Amino acid sequence: MRIDIITVLPELLKSPFEASILKRAIDNHLVEIHFHNLRDYTSDKYKSVDDYQFGGGAGMVMLIEPIDKCISKLREQRTYDEIIYMTPDGVTLNQQIANQISLCENIIILCGHYKGVDQRVRDMFVTKEISIGDYVLSGGELAAAVLCDAVIRLIPGVLGDETSALTDSFQDNLLAPPIYTRPREYKGYKVPEILFSGNFPEIEKWRDEQSYQRTKERRPDLLSDEH
Ligand code: ADE
Numbered sequence: 752m753r754i755d756i757i758t759v760l761p762e763l764l765k766s767p768f769e770a771s772i773l774k775r776a777i778d779n780h781l782v783e784i785h786f787h788n789l790r791d792y793t794s795d796k797y798k799s800v801d802d803y804q805f806g807g808g809a810g811m812v813m814l815i816e817p818i819d820k821c822i823s824k825l826r827e828q829r830t831y832d833e834i835i836y837m838t839p840d841g842v843t844l845n846q847q848i849a850n851q852i853s854l855c856e857n858i859i860i861l862c863g864h865y866k867g868v869d870q871r872v873r874d875m876f877v878t879k880e881i882s883i884g885d886y887v888l889s890g891g892e893l894a895a896a897v898l899c900d901a902v903i904r905l906i907p908g909v910l911g912d913e914t915s916a917l918t919d920s921f922q923d924n925l926l927a928p929p930i931y932t933r934p935r936e937y938k939g940y941k942v943p944e945i946l947f948s949g950n951f952p953e954i955e956k957w958r959d960e961q962s963y964q965r966t967k968e969r970r971p972d973l974l975s976d977e978h
Contacts, residue, residue: 752855752906753829754899757821758862759784759800759813760892767896771835776909784899787825793819801865810843818861818872825859833878834859837891837898838867841880844898846921852898853905860898862891924973928961933968 758764767773768784776782790798794816801811822834832855842848852858861877873880877921883894903909905916920927931942943959966973 752781752853752903753785753788753857755785755825755831755857755859756862756895756899757787757818757859758892758895759789759790759864760862760890761788763890763892764862764896767900772909773900773903776903776906779908781906781908782903787821789813789817789821792820792824792977804866811866812866813864813872815869815872817874818868818876820860822859823877829857834861835879835881835898836861836863836868836873836874836877837882837894838863838880839882839885841882841935843885844881844883844901846901846919849898849901849905853902860891860895862895863950864890888950921973924966925962926965926970926973928958928965 756764766785768777773782789800793799800815800817801813804810804812825831825881829902833852835858836853837860861872875908881894881898883897888894916922929943931946935942935947942956945954948954
C-alpha cells in the first residue's frame with residue numbers, strides 16, 4: 752500500500768512512522784508513506800497556502816491551487832483508490848472504515864488546517880471525508896496519523912501474529928475481554944482461575960462472555976441492530 756500525505760506541517764507527522772509497528776511495516780516494504788509539503792506547490796513569493804474567506808468571517812481558508820497542483824502531479828503517476836480529507840465534519844472513523852481502507856492500493860490523505868479547505872477542493876477531488884471524533888484539532892495531521900495507524904496494522908504481515916488484528920476490540924462489534932500476564936497474583940489482585948485450566952474451549956467461552964458483558968456495560972450501542 753502507498754499513502755501520500757499532503758500537509759503544511761510534514762514535521763508534525765513524521766515521528767509516528769519512525770517507531771514500532773509502523774516503522775517495521777515501512778522497513779519491510781508493506782507500506783510506503785510519502786509526505787508532500789503544500790508550500791512546495793505554491794506559485795507566489797510568500798509561498799501562501801491560505802487566504803481570507805470570501806463573504807467575511809474569522810479564520811483562513813486553504814487555497815485550492817496548491818492542493819490541485821499537488822494532487823494532479825500525484826495522479827499523473829498512478830491512480831488512487833481514495834482521496835481522503837481529514838475533517839471534524841467527516842464520517843467518524845471506525846473499525847469498518849479502517850478495514851475498507853486497508854484494502855486500497857494507493858491513497859492520498861489531505862490534512863486540513865486553519866478553517867479548512869476551499870469547498871471546491873472537496874467537490875473536485877475528495878472521495879472520503881473522515882473525522883476521528885467529535886472534537887476539533889488544530890489540524891488534520893494528528894488525525895491522519897491515527898487513521899494511518901488504524902489502517903496499516905491491518906495490512907497482512909504487519910503484525911507479527913497474523914490473527915491478532917482480527918481479535919481486536921470492534922472487529923466483531925464487541926470490546927476485547929480482559930487480558931493478564933505474570934504474576935498470577937499482584938498485591939492481592941488475582942488472575943481468574945479459568946485462564947490456568949488448560950481447557951481452551953472453556954477459556955474461549957469465558958472470553959466471549961467477558962467481551963459481551965464489557966460491551967453491554969460500556970458500549971451498549973455496539974449491540975444494537977444498526978451495528
Ligand atoms: N481536523 C481537525 N479536527 C479533526 C478531527 N476531529 N478529525 C479529523 N480531522 C480533524
